[in-house]
Amino acid sequence: MSLSGAMRTAVSGMNAQANRLGAIADNIANANTAGYKKVDTQFSSMIMPATNGTYNSGSVGTTTRYSIDSQGAFSYTKSSSDLAIDGEGFFVVSGPDGSEYLTRAGNFEVQSDGTLENAAGYTLMGYPYSSQNDPTIVINGFDGLTAINVSSGGMTAIGSSAGTLQANLPAGAAVGDVSKTSLVAFDSQGNARLLDVEYTKTGDNAWTVAMSYEGETVLDPVALTFDTDGELISPDSLTTLPLDLAGTELASLDIDISGSSQLGAAFEVMTGKIDGSAASDVSGYEISADGVLSLIYANGKVEPKFRIAMANVQSPNNLTPLPGNVYAASNDSGVVVIGYAGGGSFGEIMDSALEDSNVDLAEELTNMIQAQRIYTANSKVFQTGSELLETLVNLKR
Template sequence: MSLYGTMRTGVSGMNAQANRLGTVADNIANSSTVGYKKSSTQFSSMILPSTAGQYNSGGVETDVRYSISSQGTFSYTTSSTDLAINGDGFFIVTGEDGVNYLTRAGAFTLQDDGTLQNSAGYTLMGYEYDSAADPTIVVNGFDGLSEVNLSGSGISAVASDTGILAVNLPNTAVDGDTKTTSLKVFDSQGTSRLVTFTYTKTATDNQWDVVATDPDGNTILSETLDFDVDGKLTSTPDLTLTGFTQGGAEVPDIALSIAGTTQLASDFSVQNGKVNGNAASKVKGYEIDDTGVVSVAYENGDLVPTYRVALASVQSPDNLNPVAGNLYTQSNDSGVVVMGYAGSSGFGSIISGALEDSNVDVAEELTAMIESQRNYTANSKVFQTGSELMEVLVNLKR
């Protein structure tokens, strides 16, 4: 057996245990890091060719693996912008370099510029929310993403443009009888304006005229309502209130549904009356649901969706490339990045007000540290023994 080979094997073993101690040190240091995924050192033997009469000692090789797919436990917080993923998927974040990265670290905080950044300074990415349809996702790329930005969500006022008013008109009314009610609508500056509706019985059976006027008394709707023998509306159930301007603000045309209006043997009553829009209101906070829809909560109780957080996944998460800042990038072995939304096929749900803990087991790491220390010492003894034997061989010449 080669003495030099023995010493090389001892050095190989010490290097391998040093690598293991390095991963243990990283894991312990990041045991409290949000979303951190532990690393581990795997060993494999390195065998050199030997002959029948002489053995060539080899050594040991190491390979570092990451438990990225192993989910940590959750810690709950009081911040609605702290996010955790329950299941598969990664948040997409971007740094000052403009490069997009994957991460499970969801400790996001609202910045002065309206963006949401995690503790490493990376900005959360998503899509602008559209209530009519989800945005078209580039499945295998980050195209179309934008920074989730809440800077434009200060005091909000939304003008009314749709509404509903369903009433019952008494069938005992005679020609010329009138009934009156009103609806509160909102103008473009958030001021409420009263629209008055006057129902007048005509000389024709089962027929009423309805006139709506703005606060200045101008007519903005005039329509005849017809009912069948059962007292149900036969004329169009969809009307339009003509827009008007008052006090320098505008009320746009309002699509008004009167479906449900009846003429029955009962007193005049309003069955349903409401319009959309809202008065000027300040931001109270933010809400993020389990599908990743980011909504601005106003003091008047309104929730206005603004963005939807995007998630990404790969076929082999454990083969992603780790990057400083608790980030990951795609590698040749991880597979392509696939985009989607929380709650959709292949993606977990988002938990607001929670953070994913590190998946490091400190007790397990301390055990590994002791094992590595003992093994390092044993390998050093092999090297020391080989060195001493080499010294004996050198001294034979004397």
């Protein structure tokens, strides 16, 4: 056996264990990195053919294998912008260079412009919300994606369209007696409009009801009839006329009056409410399991705005890892397929949660001890070869 060959083999062994230690160091350093996927070092032998009965020592090579498809445990947080994927798939994020990447790191924070950026500086991407159209499956591309923005809705107002008005009309009123009340409705721009309601006794068990806004009629007198028990016979509801109001509109209102009565008591409104609301700004947001991001307005309106994009590849472990805990597609990973959470091969999105690193510290420390021992053993082989070579050289002295 060649002494120099044995020394070269020992050196390759030390290099291999040094590579393994480098991978272990990365894993331990990122044990608390959200969405981090551990790396393993795989070994392969390189055997040299024997010649004339002489054994030629070979060497050992290393390759790197990533466990990207291995899901980590979940940690729950108090931040609704923290996101985790329960199942397969990746978030699509845009880097500082404007290119799109894949990641499992969902520790996003809302920025001053309303976008969601994770700890590595990558911006969460998605599609404008549509209740009818799924995204077109994209091969090797991210066309149509836009940055998710939780403050893009601006202010909003909800115009009134329906309501309820239930009143008791005094059974002892004389013909011609009038009872009045009012209701607040909102026009299409969120301005409050006060509607005057007027009930007039027209006969036994008979009244009319009319409505107006600042003297303009929105409901011509409608006859109300009651039975001998004072319960309303007809009609069950009222429909007002729409009004054009200097660039805005008060829409037609459907008002339920079915609970009205005529009893021997004073005029009283039991229920009087109209839907709609004044103009208000965004007060928060919520993210559903299928990735729909809805803006919540101060007036209570919830409006879907974006749908978070998900991506996957045929062989996730062959993705190319890049700085910032992100991945890019490679020839071996297969093409990137875009979709939505909860559909196909894509997992569901969990808010107020983070996927932990899949590093097992006990396993890594065990591997570190093994690497140390094997490195030391290889160094002993090198040292022994060096001593034998020195002995061989000294034979000439």
